[in-house]
Amino acid sequence: MKKICLLGATGSVGGNTLDVIQNHSEQFSLVGFSFNQNIVRAREIIRDFKPKFVTAGNPQFAQDLKHDFPEITVFSGLEGLVELASTDYDLILTAVMGSVGLHATIRAIELKRQIAIANKETLVMAGDFITALAKQNKVPLLTVDSEHSAILQCLQGVRREDVASVTITASGGSFRDRTRAELEGVTVEDALNHPNWSMGQKITIDSATMVNKGLEVIEAHFLFDLPYNQIKTILHRESVVHSMITMKDGASFAELGANDMRQPIQYALTYPNHLKIYNKKSFDLAEIGQLHFEAMDFQRFPMLALAYQVGEQGGSYPTVYNAANEIAVSAFLQGKITFLEIEQLITEAVETHQEVTDLDIDKIIRIDEETRVRVSRKIR
Numbered sequence: 564m565k566k567i568c569l570l571g572a573t574g575s576v577g578g579n580t581l582d583v584i585q586n587h588s589e590q591f592s593l594v595g596f597s598f599n600q601n602i603v604r605a606r607e608i609i610r611d612f613k614p615k616f617v618t619a620g621n622p623q624f625a626q627d628l629k630h631d632f633p634e635i636t637v638f639s640g641l642e643g644l645v646e647l648a649s650t651d652y653d654l655i656l657t658a659v660m661g662s663v664g665l666h667a668t669i670r671a672i673e674l675k676r677q678i679a680i681a682n683k684e685t686l687v688m689a690g691d692f693i694t695a696l697a698k699q700n701k702v703p704l705l706t707v708d709s710e711h712s713a714i715l716q717c718l719q720g721v722r723r724e725d726v727a728s729v730t731i732t733a734s735g736g737s738f739r740d741r742t743r744a745e746l747e748g749v750t751v752e753d754a755l756n757h758p759n760w761s762m763g764q765k766i767t768i769d770s771a772t773m774v775n776k777g778l779e780v781i782e783a784h785f786l787f788d789l790p791y792n793q794i795k796t797i798l799h800r801e802s803v804v805h806s807m808i809t810m811k812d813g814a815s816f817a818e819l820g821a822n823d824m825r826q827p828i829q830y831a832l833t834y835p836n837h838l839k840i841y842n843k844k845s846f847d848l849a850e851i852g853q854l855h856f857e858a859m860d861f862q863r864f865p866m867l868a869l870a871y872q873v874g875e876q877g878g879s880y881p882t883v884y885n886a887a888n889e890i891a892v893s894a895f896l897q898g899k900i901t902f903l904e905i906e907q908l909i910t911e912a913v914e915t916h917q918e919v920t921d922l923d924i925d926k927i928i929r930i931d932e933e934t935r936v937r938v939s940r941k942i943r
């Protein structure tokens with residue numbers, strides 16, 4: 564029985580993870596989870612899964628749960644995520660949104676637990692530090708992001724030194740068929756209408772700006788230890804090919820399937836095995852008929868070009884790109900800025916960033932915080 568700790572159980576990835584755990588209750592049990600605001604859903608999860616530990620983002624909700632479920636240890640707030648990551652479990656799946664997952668991820672690595680990362684912002688914010696810490700503690704970083712899971716699946720059974728490049732596919736998000744001029748005045752509702760995937764709000768906006776693919780390029784650099792010139796991106800509107808690898812002799816291997824996050828989540832839990840998936844989404848290539856691929860247009864999607872740039876610059880630049888995006892997306896979702904202002908805020912934050920050398924985790928956290936303040940000041 565593998566004991567699972569799930570950060571962000573009430574979200575989109577969280578819900579899919581609970582499904583996988585429930586469908587394989589002979590192999591997995593949920594021993595702990597965190598949630599931020601959705602107390603109704605948290606109560607359901609407690610009743611269905613009977614965990615030992617829960618972290619509530621909101622201290623009042625923590626008090627309520629302590630009262631109603633005296634048999635459970637309840638933590639709260641950001642420290643509560645670290646306390647949860649310090650409990651007894653085998654694998655932690657990080658499905659919180661944004662860089663709030665950082666400290667809990669660090670704790671889990673220090674405790675040498677298995678790590679399954681959905682929370683890509685943590686890796687982008689502090690990739691050098693997280694990967695070095697994982698290496699030092701001999702902890703493999705498993706991935707839940709569908710593209711990176713596809714790459715990991717394709718890498719099984721090949722010699723790493725024979726891989727020439729990886730290609731990450733991008734659906735193009737909600738506005739893929741609009742020109743830049745047509746992005747003026749788009750609404751939050753339009754942006755949240757993703758053609759292929761049902762996901763949390765932040766990542767759906769990130770898909771529309773192509774920042775998500777930018778974060779994924781940086782994530783691939785850290786997860787697979789690849790230079791940026793070996794990480795390619797391609798527009799593929801069906802999201803059927805989840806990503807692929809190309810060998811030195813030109814052979815390419817891809818992972819194909821339905822747009823169902825339970826597959827990459829389950830693979831991270833059962834790695835390197837492929838178990839049965841229940842209530843499978845239909846996947847029939849004959850029914851799909853045609854697949855389309857287009858070269859990525861970096862003028863149309865400048866945030867992807869910027870991600871390659873900050874990735875190459877390295878150091879504190881990816882931290883700034885990520886922090887500026889988190890603040891900008893939150894402001895867009897609150898109706899405070901326009902869609903195109905997201906790009907402007909990120910670009911300005913990166914351009915005005917003064918590089919910091921001799922980075923350590925404290926400096927990274929400070930740069931993240933300073934960037935958030937700097938970007939927030941520009942928002943009315």
Ligand code: NAD
Pocket residue numbers: 570571572573574575576577597598599600601620657658659660661663681682683684707708709760761762763764765766824
């Ligand atoms: P979501 O918004 O649906 O869920 C986020 C979860 O994080 C919720 O449980 C929420 O309660 C929790 N959370 C949010 N703010 C918090 C805070 N301040 N403190 C504690 N908990 C907090 O998001 P999602 O779409 O499930 O995405 C989660 C992560 O997985 C993101 O990093 C995203 O980039 C990544 N990811 C998501 C998908 C997907 O299909 N949704 C795919 C690949 C990667």
Ligand code: MG
Pocket residue numbers: 708709710779
């Ligand atoms: Mg992805």
